[in-house]
Amino acid sequence: MLKHLEPPALHPRSVRQILSDFGGTYAANALIGFIFAATGPVAVILTVGTRGGLSPQELASWVFGVFFVNGLISLLMSWRYTTPLAFGWTIPGTVLVGPALQHLTFPEVIGAFYVTSALVLVLGLSGWVKRLMSALPMPIVMGMVAGVFLRFGLDIVRALQSDVAIAAPMVVVFVLLSANADWAKRMPPVIGALLVGAVSVALSGRMDAAAMGQLSLAQPVIQAPAWSWAAMLELVLPLAITVLVVQNGQGVAVLKNAGHAPPVNMIAVACGLGAALSAVFGAVSSCLTGPTNGLLTSSGEKQRHYIGALIFGLLALLFGLMAPTFTSLMLAAPKEFIMVLGGLAMLRVLQGAFVASFGAGRYSLGALVSLLVTVADIGLFNIGAAFWGLVAGFAVSWWMERGDFQNR
DSSP, rough: OGGGGGOOOOOOHHHHHHHEEEEEEEEHHHHHHHHTSSSSSHHHHHHHHHHHHOOHHHHHHHHHHHHHHHHHHHHHHHHTTTTTHHHOOOOOHHHHHHHTTTOOHHHHHHHHHHHHHHHHHHHHHHTTHHHHHSSSEEEEEHHHHHHHHHHHHHHHHHHHHHHHHHHHHHHHHHHHHOOOOOOHEEEOOOHHHHHHHHHHHHHOOOGGGGGGOOOOOOOOOOOOOOHHHIIIIIIIIIHIIIIIIIIIHHHHHHHHHOOOOHHHHHHHHHHHHHHHHHTTTOOEEEEHHHHHHHHHHHSSOGHHHHHHHHHHHHHHHHHTTTTTHHHHHHHSHHHHHHHHHHHHHHHHHHHHHHHHHHHSSSSHHHHOOOOOOHHTOOOOOOOOHHHHHHHHHHHHHHHHHHHHHTTO
């Protein structure tokens, strides 16, 4: 069974080599990726958990689990494969848990987390995951990725409309720095936008000081599972699909588009193990993240992108240990600041997704359908729109672009 697992690098980077590969660009990409992960996605957890009746202690434990466990996996995998492999948690899966908590107990949901981890692990060890990924035409997959990432670009426009005082200076500085290669080397455009945005927030008095908590460490709660057929039927298969197809599909496609060769089966194995560890603390399943890996590979030399993933992993570990403090600090800033920062950082990634979807001319109709269904954001049977975008795009392309399949 283990023969399907991709071998890691024979000689992983030493500490001296890692330090020599370090650069400000990769640290900047890691910081933006971390800020993205520590704001909007955390808000999704808090919203779902609060509506589901979870206690503040259980919510803090959930946040600790998704950051600490996945930060550790990101460090180990990125170092061992010398490839940017940033892991997080399935956001569509988190959304799926919301309705389930209305009629299932939290221990029953956690039991479903454990079974999902076992299913993902078996599929990774079997090698079926890589065969599935290779069977999907890349333009159709990237059409789905473009549909998921499109909202980040639209957030820039929305932020300019809702809070021009914060958004406009960030956009102007980003454009100015991007227009001059020498300036961009000295000051990465996204970091310039971040600094100007922080100054704008401070000058406008928009920082919510009341939301900034005192220094405090996380106190994770060990959660005991309960086994329920109702929870298994409702959650296990949809969660596995969001991890392996929707989330990992995005992450793998983004990394391949950046010129990397991600170990697909080993990624699934890491997700299965990570999901089991996360479930101990009442946290949703692990996955390879699309947006964060897109940010980590958005600039710099390909062979040094792994540095950003290592820094991201360290920041995630720190965030997990100090989850209450960092969560309050991140959420104290105006939402437009985060919207613009994430949107600017994702611009090149979004551009690459569109080029990969429509630049080659093959599977173009399927890629368009995949994009449209994903952007519509309408889920069916507790499964998110990104999955149905892939299904619809593949079906349309198979029926109307059959010649592209025959010439693969």
